[in-house]
Amino acid sequence: MENNKICVFCGSSEGNDLAIIEAAKQLGNTFAAQNISLVYGAAKIGIMGLVAKAVLEANGEVIGVIPEFLKKKEVVHLGLTELITTENMHERKLKMQEISDGFIALPGGIGTLEELFEILTWLQLGLHTKPIGLLNVNGFYDDLLQLLENMVRKGFLSMENYELLLVDTNIDALLAKMAEFRAPQIPRWLNEERA
Template sequence: MRIAVYCGSASGNKPEYLEAAVQLGRYFAAQGIDLVYGGGKVGLMGAIADAVLIAGGNVYGFIPKALEEKEIAHKGLTKLTVVPDMHTRKAAMADMADAFVALPGGVGTFEEIFEAWTWAQLGYHNKPCAFYNVEGFYEPLFAMIDSVADSGFMKQDYIEMLIKTNQPEELLAQIQSYQAPKKKWT
């Protein structure tokens, strides 16, 4: 199994964010799960990649040429692919991955997981999307998503598609048991 992880190129201001990325990376490697991610060696991105590699796992990174220097491309991966742009990066990651997980991060992380989730809603893929909710990081976002549904802009079914957890074992169990909704967006 290959899981795409979207997360910050910064480490955030709580040590628990970094600890969670390392813990999840070690867990993936122990379970034989390959990491697919954005290819950087800094922040949570670098931490989860290093944790998987140190534990003997495989890591596949995709980094746009323009970010290769800025995000400091990780040269020690199983395979690093330099791509022309963000669209190519996201498409390549989506192609390779069996599931999508968002750890804490910024606007880029939100954009990536929201795109994967939107594709799932539209039926472009049947892969699970998850928010790894370290220290309640995503609680304000979940409240906003509920508000969107309450305002009539989203069906509750689409919210229920999401996996929301902060435990590696629960994350993997929910990914493995995920059933895509039968009825897609209309």
């Protein structure tokens, strides 16, 4: 992966953990320093806004993708390098996947989980071959990772698919894992003709 453009999924709230707020700023600074363009949901609020602000203040590139109905509210960041408007949420996720070289999930809420698991499902199905990282700041995702491990134990998730999600607590280490990522072959059952 060339790491030219990385899409970041994260909260539209800042939450109450200062370590997460600091990690968001650090991620933005790292992107700018490494010439990685940020692709994100175009909001000026929450963790989303903090990452974008950090990239922009360090003279990095930020591409926001937002559906029209959210653009009308007081959430859109108007100082981005590029703002792409879509008709709806689904089109927004398709556009983000299309223009990004990889994905990182920071802490967030239901929307963040939904975006993370959809892009992970698309990778599992062979719809893209891009790396997906989970930045586990201050143990935020420990319970989620335990749940995924339980899915493996109970036979609902293969170890191969579990390992598609690259996890680290350190930004540079996570980016290194993403750079080394090679997507597995598309499962044979997806290639077989169905009668």
